[in-house]
Amino acid sequence: MKCYELQGPEGVDALALVDKPVPQAGPGEVLVRLKAATLNYRDLLTVKGGYGSRQKFPLVPVSDGAGVVEAVGAGVRSFVPGDRVIGSFFENWFGGxxxxxxxxxxxxxxxxxxxxxxxxxxAHALVRTPAHLSDVEAAALPCAGLTAWSAVVKLGNVKPGQTVLTQGTGGVSLFALQFAKMCGARVIATSSSDAKIARLKQLGADVTLNYKTTPDWGKKARELTGRGVDLVVEVGGVGTLNESIRATRIGGTIAFIGVLAGPATADTRLPLMVMQQQRLQGVTVGSIEDLQALCDGIAMHGVKPVIDKVFAFDQVKDAFAHMASGAHFGKVAIAIG
Known part of the structure; x- marks a missing residue:
C-alpha cells in the first residue's frame, strides 16, 4: 500500500510517499481501506513539528478520514466488510x-x-458513516465536525432563540454555523472577504461582519444584539479574544478552540470577562460517544459538510499549500485510492 510519512519537523517538504505492506486486523481490530481525508489547521502545525513532545517521527499525518471496512479481526461483531466508517480522533476516549x-x-x-x-x-473507535454523506463529506467529521458539535451542542448547550457568533470560513466555523442554525439559533458570522460573506449568507448566517472594515466587530455584535451574544466560537485564539469578550453577553460563553490569529495584544480584556461572569470553555474535539451523537444528529437534520476542494492522493502537498493560503471556504479534502 502507499502512504505518506512525515520524516521530520521540516514542513510539507518532509512528507514522503512510501510503500508499506497492508496491515492485518488482529483480535478486536478492523482493517479499513481509506477513501478520503480532510485537512485541519492542526495538520499544518503537525507537519512543522508543532504537536509537541507527543509527536513521533516518522509519522503518518492527518486525523480525519473515512473509508470502507476491508476485513475484521477475531471477535469483531459490530462491523462486516463493506461497511462505510469513520474513525474517532481520540481512539481511547469512549465517553464521559x-x-x-x-x-x-x-x-x-x-x-x-x-x-x-x-x-x-x-473496532470500538469506529462509527458508521451517515448514509446521506459521501466518503469525502464524512471525512470532515472526526475533528472539525466534532469540535464544532462540542462547542455548540454539547458544551455550548445552544437553545432556540439564542445568538451564536462564528469567526471565518474554515471547517470548524462553517460546521458551527450549521449546527447553531440546526439548534434554532441566530448566527452572526465574520470574515475578511466580501465574497465569502456572500456565501456565509447563503449558508444561513443571519448577520455578517467584515472584520477588516469593522475591526471592532465584537462591539458591533454586542450593539446588534442589544446585550451581547450567548456563545462565541473562538477559532482565532488569543489574537481575537478581546473582541470575543466584547461580543459576549453577561454570563455568556466563549468556546475557545483555535490559534489562527496569533498572539494577544498587551491590552487584554480579561478583567471584563471576570466582571461579566463569562465562561471561557476550552474545546478539544470529543469522544467516540460524541462522534456517534454528531452522526445521528446530522443524519436526522440532513446537514452536509461544506467541501471547498478535493485533491488527488498524489497532490497532497498542493492540498496543504491550499489550506495554508487561507483561500478555502470549508474543508480541503484528499481523495485516497
Missing amino acids: EPSEATMRAALGGSVDGVLTEYRVFP
Whole structure:
C-alpha cells in the first residue's frame, strides 16, 4: 500500500510517499481501506513539528478520514466488510469526561493518522458513516465536525432563540454555523472577504461582519444584539479574544478552540470577562460517544459538510499549500485510492 510519512519537523517538504505492506486486523481490530481525508489547521502545525513532545517521527499525518471496512479481526461483531466508517480522533476516549489517558492516542499526532490507503483501527473507535454523506463529506467529521458539535451542542448547550457568533470560513466555523442554525439559533458570522460573506449568507448566517472594515466587530455584535451574544466560537485564539469578550453577553460563553490569529495584544480584556461572569470553555474535539451523537444528529437534520476542494492522493502537498493560503471556504479534502 502507499502512504505518506512525515520524516521530520521540516514542513510539507518532509512528507514522503512510501510503500508499506497492508496491515492485518488482529483480535478486536478492523482493517479499513481509506477513501478520503480532510485537512485541519492542526495538520499544518503537525507537519512543522508543532504537536509537541507527543509527536513521533516518522509519522503518518492527518486525523480525519473515512473509508470502507476491508476485513475484521477475531471477535469483531459490530462491523462486516463493506461497511462505510469513520474513525474517532481520540481512539481511547469512549465517553464521559476527558483525561490524560483517554486523550493520549490522537490520530495524526501521537499515533499514525489516515493519509494512507489502509489503516487498522480498534473496532470500538469506529462509527458508521451517515448514509446521506459521501466518503469525502464524512471525512470532515472526526475533528472539525466534532469540535464544532462540542462547542455548540454539547458544551455550548445552544437553545432556540439564542445568538451564536462564528469567526471565518474554515471547517470548524462553517460546521458551527450549521449546527447553531440546526439548534434554532441566530448566527452572526465574520470574515475578511466580501465574497465569502456572500456565501456565509447563503449558508444561513443571519448577520455578517467584515472584520477588516469593522475591526471592532465584537462591539458591533454586542450593539446588534442589544446585550451581547450567548456563545462565541473562538477559532482565532488569543489574537481575537478581546473582541470575543466584547461580543459576549453577561454570563455568556466563549468556546475557545483555535490559534489562527496569533498572539494577544498587551491590552487584554480579561478583567471584563471576570466582571461579566463569562465562561471561557476550552474545546478539544470529543469522544467516540460524541462522534456517534454528531452522526445521528446530522443524519436526522440532513446537514452536509461544506467541501471547498478535493485533491488527488498524489497532490497532497498542493492540498496543504491550499489550506495554508487561507483561500478555502470549508474543508480541503484528499481523495485516497
